[in-house]
Amino acid sequence: MALLRRAIALSVCFTCPGCAGWQSALDPHGQQARGLEGLIWTFIWVAAAVWISVMAVLVVALSRKSGRGAGNERRMRVTVGGAVAGTAAIVLALTIISFLSTRLVSSEASHPLEIRVRGYQWWWEVTYLDARAERVFTTANEIHIPVNRPVRLQLSAADVIHSFWAPNLAGKQDLIPGRENSLTFSAQQPGTYRAQCAEFCGVQHAHMALLVVAETPDAFEHWRQSQLSPAASPTNPEQAEGRKVFTSKPCASCHTIQGTSASASIGPDLTHLASRSYIAAGLLQNTRGSLAAWIADPQTIKPGNNMPNVPLTANELRAVSAYLAALK
Amino acid sequence: MTTKLSSAPLAVKSLLMCMLLMSSLCGCEREKRQYRTDPPVAAALDEVAPMPNGIAGAPPDAYVAAGEPYKSNAYDLSQGKQLYSEFNCSGCHAEGGGASGPAFLNGWWRYGPQAVSVFVSIRDGRPRGMPAFKSRLTTEQIWQLAGYVQTIGAYSAKTSAPGRNDAMQSRPSENRSPAKSSYASDQWPYSAAQ
């Protein structure tokens, strides 16, 4: 008995950490995610109960001697009838619960914050929309949202089907080329949540992550204002050299840095690159070192992605990483 | 129903299983994708030796040594196709039909059909309006693009093809359109040279 109790305790210890924290659907921080979590647990408990009862009945049936008497047929009809009725009732109940939960999860809100998310192989382009054109800006791989305000993502894809999944906040929604889907959710407390692509989209599908940062409305406004400003000017000769390298090399023919001559939109917008926590779509921490490593050899770090290996000398690399690391 | 197979000796069964397994494994490797070219090789791919008039010439040794990739590798052709639309080639060349720039579809090449000529055109530009992409694309990207451009105006159908069109289909697919001669009867009957 003591052994059994110990075994139960140990198994609980192993399973519980899977519930909490980073990128977990069982740790909801948003309204939609809570609805989905309830649905998940409901299904788990109901299905577990059904399974246990079915197994119990099976064990009983296997251990009994067969063949009794005249009452068999009636008993069998009752049993089978009862099982079918029970199954139908449970399925119906689960269907209704599922319908209600999904309706809650996909409900639209009035006056949400509109964000256009466009999936590329293998990064996310994020455009904050606004009724005034001058307040529209573009960033990549990171979304900031104010807490307790509905956010509506307008999802589209540039090449293949992707899927947006921020498990702490909401369910999955596909990004389909040629079609606009939408996902509405809200965060209920500040926090940083990892989202990722949930539809196989090519060789680097596994490294296509996104960070969703929920913050207080004031912090969000502050962030939005800083994203609207043009890129930070170089403050020392190394950064100035870095900007020159950036605009004269193939960098400027794929990326935009507002305030410089780089205005291309094949790759992510880098105007405020240093304000993000990760680079390469959630693959590397955003430090100057990993930035330099990424620029020097993206094909080793993320093979097959669309950023080419641009040949740079050591000095050029140092300068460009200094410049980019300063783009707050 | 018992078959002859189930009653065959064990050796025969094992041999047949092995053959089946091996033939199924052969289906895995279609072609090699090279995501990363060694930097010295990438640098060597830039060393074309064009003729003084910029038409044709010797390809880089590294290119020949590698077996002339970029023309027959479906991945490289697909990357070339993606680069073609990303770098605004279709603004002047349409999807091979031409606009202010010449068409590729008809197999008439102002600077000759050789891969070296196309590479040099993209890398260094040409006097009548083709901009230079030397500072905008890496050498491998230029080769991928050149390989794709040649596919549009190929004289004969190729076995490898870039991916299917994501955009509006406006012409026969790349691997189905051997270039027609520019002296075909439905083109205007005068000399292509001005």
Add this chain to the structure above:
Amino acid sequence: MQRSRALDWLITPGIWLIFSAPTGAHDPPSSQEISPTRYSELTQINRDNVSRLKPVVSFRTGTRGAQGGAPLVVGSTLYFLTSFPHILFALDLNRSGAPVRWQFTPEHDPLAAGLACCNRVEHGPVSGAGHINFTTLDGRVIAVDPDTGQVAWNVRVADIHNGETLVSPPTAAGNELLVGNAGDDFGARGWIAALDAHTGRQIWRHYSTGPDQDVGVTGGQDRGSKTWPGESWLHGGGSVAAPILLDPELGLLLHSTGPPAPWNPEPRPGDNAWTSGIFAREPQTGAVRWFAALHPHNSYAWAAGTADISVDRPWNGNNRQLLLHADSDGRIYVLDRASGELLAADALLSKSTVSTPKTDLQVRNICPAWVGAIGGNPALAGPTGLLYVPMSRLCMDIEARNASYLQGTPYIGANVRVHGAPGQPRGAVVAWDLERRVAAWKIDERFPVASDVLATSGGLVFYGTLDGVVKAVDATSGKVLWHWQTNAGISGQPMTFAGPDGRQYIAVIAGLGGPYGVASEYWIDRRDATAVRGLAQSVADLPAPRDPSGTLYVFDIE
């Protein structure tokens, strides 16, 4: 009422037609240019004798491409400019067959050949300050001496490495020459500049997008930058590719601005000021008097349109100073020149049918197509009160795509196919009655009409077709009274002048140019439906020209 109306008809076209603005130290010989209303008072060639019109000069230039401009006659010399790379010819009208007096070939930058795709191209020449002035495709404005062809000055005003070209003739305004650029399909920012007509030095330049200081707006709210996200106005387009109109009465410059860049509207939410509209500016400083926004957030790449016409005439009972703008969307916009108030916007033929392009989605049958419903400069005839408009009836299927800005490369973001409007011929010439606001008559044409129109006091209207036929029709009824098959398609301005012998002549340059010209060239493959931005297939049945070389024809009554 009657008398002032007659004066209206005489003053504006009359002065411009017969006399050039007195500027130089010596009295310049009388200059005969195509008037701003494209209406000529000459009556020698009229309804009764036009059927006897025959060519007396056919000058084959041996050049190929856009022969868009109108010839200019100064004294007894006829000047005209060929396609890029340009040659300016001066023909002696005193001798039979009009032999060449001199010709001038400016140095050119061949890079511009790659930028000349899809604009209407008309470079001049224009007389002003005692010079013969013209613009070149590769961004220069050049002034030469009329007698010798010696260069008086030669300045570069447009940067072709930025995708800017010059495709319309300069406008002479006293001591100034006004020019505007083309290149919104390359993401080049539109501008208008005033040059000193004597030296070529730039006096002022204003842009079509950007902060108020760049645009020339005073006391505004920087709409030219605030109606664009980020700094996208730097590549916002808004070219000034249509001819600039001078209104000497009100002292105003009137010009339209082209569509915003890129064609795909999604990267540029907002009204995209000040593209796709009409500016009225002060000639001395370029300061903006008013702006009429015709298509805020233009989603269909409708081009700037062609030349506007200013006329004083009654409108709803009151005499008003009007500006007539035949716009690419197929409507005739009537504005008050003094205030910019929009008075009417009637569809010339059928209404446009549009749905907004969205990235990666094909939207079909947007009519008119990007090339616009108006094929050339219209003409306004005083006596009939009719506005004669050359039109094209083409529709497009457009698929918006991601657009990425790279300097010197096209900034479009769309795949386009163009075809004729279902069930309709592709071209038309419409006579629009300004009073009754309906079409008085229309002539259907097999091909889009890309030439400009000339109306004369002899009751005639002249225009040319893409397959090379020059036609004279009755101005009141639209009946074709005369036609002549030339060697190549016509995309320029027919003009008329009185020769040194006092006889009236009609001059037109044949040699297809502009977008339809490119669509018919040998280096285009029509199997691609998007070739020449869709136009190649829209005129796939255009017969080959007998001779693609640009040829000047001068017609006279036999």
